[in-house]
Amino acid sequence: MARKVHIDKLFGGDKALWIIFALLGVISLLVVYSSTAALVYARTEINTWRELIGQFRFIVVGLIIVWMVHLINIENYNKYARLMFILSIVSMLLVFVPGIGQKINGAYRWIKIPFTGITFQPSDFLKFSVIFILAQELAVRQKYIEKIKLLPSFLLRDWRRGRPRDRQLDIFFGQTLPVLGPVALVCAIILIFNFSTAALLFITCLLMLFIGRIRVREIGRLLILIFLALLLVVSGMKTLGVGRADTWLSRLGIGHKPQTEQAETARSSGEYDQVQQAKIAIASGGILGKGPGNSTQRTHLPLPYSDFAYAFITEEYGILGAMAVLLLYLWVFSRTVLVARKCETAFPNFLVLGLGLMIIIQAVTNMAVAVDLAPTTGQPLPLISKGGTSIIFISMAMGVIIGVSRQMEEKENALKKTEHAG
DSSP: OHHHHHHHHHSOSOHHHHHHHHHHHHHHHHHHHHHHHTHHHHOTTOOHHHHHHHHHHHHHHHHHHHHHHTTSOHHHHHHHHHHHHHHHHHHHHGGGSTTTEEEETTEEEEEEETTTTEEEOHHHHHHHHHHHHHHHHHHHTTTTTTTOOSSOOSOGGGGSTTHHHHHHHHHIIIIIIIIIHHHHHHHHHHHHHOHHHHHHHHHHHHHHHHHTTOOHHHHHHHHHHHHHHHHHHHHHHHHHTOTTHHHHHHHTTOSSSOHHHHHHHHHHHTHHHHHHHHHHHHHHHTTTOSOTTOOSSTTTSSSTTTTTHHHHHHHHHHHHHHHHHHHHHHHHHHHHHHHHHHOSSHHHHHHHHHHHHHHHHHHHHHHHHHTTSSOOOOOOOTTTSSOHHHHHHHHHHHHHHHHHHHHHHHHHHHHHHHHHHO
8 A cells, every 4th residue: 555655656647648658658669679670771870779779768758757747836837838938939949040950851940959969849849838828828718718809800991990990909919919929920930840730730729729618700710811821821932932832732732733743743752652652561561460570661661660650550560559559649638638627727727638639639640641641741650759859748748737637636635635534
């Protein structure tokens, strides 16, 4: 009994989430070790044991982060949410600073921490911080949120001098700017570097608005505005020949090129081969898979340890293994919902749901790409794909969710003791 109490103090909160984290970590090590084995012969800089040890180190660091974050009081998240948001914006701007910003795979998306050799993607920090801000803004408006207008009027007649214009300005500065401003700013910044990441973040925030009881009519107006803004931005980029507008459109199957020319463009860019190799890996896995270490597609499958990790898992562990991984992510979200239901106030409720949505949406997107249900996005499989930045920030998200559940349990236990004493 004393041992159980000691474990509960050390690893408090939702025990299922601790178990899921451990299981995903084990799967990650199996995937990285097996998928990098064949690359040793193709790339001299790859060493299987080095990659395994590196991934193990990130998993351990992730576990430490979960443990440390789950001890933080909920009120501190509310208190320092804006500071975290400002720091994330600054980290994103550092990408453009020579010597700090790092160009990897043809794009400046990383920053290098001086004197450490550590690099990370600040876009993950931005995603993480904006969810805190949005949860905070939704929470403080809960008493009247079903009555507010999220956006000012689109009609010119409502912007006439006098009271009509004053009313629209009140809506803009009182609701639009504080609620949607951070989301719009972050999505716009990330859009420069990565369309898919910006799109997934917007979807997460949109669902948070719906959960936060923003009127459906207001969400519809927001979607119209976003569609028109994207149409204008993408058209301008395509006309001026700047950015990656052509790549975005081709991945979505949109463009003026004939279908055969689009297919040829996809082949030449390697995206067609990625999808085809992923399909072969999935089809050859069958129900039970080929077994750990027996993949034959890992030499052909691009990035089997990150972007197409789910296809690799399906080949080695079959449909049953792939379903098990899917169920683990669904389990994460179901436990997140249970934690949110126990929250007594709005802020932790929205925060937990937002972070849970971020994890499940990213996971489902990676899986959808692997089975050719979505265009190639480059989104890693949370806590499984090789790499440190994603693991660190997903671990922080898991730590927050577990921490909220710990505090709810402590309050319940304290209430029970009070009732029992009375």
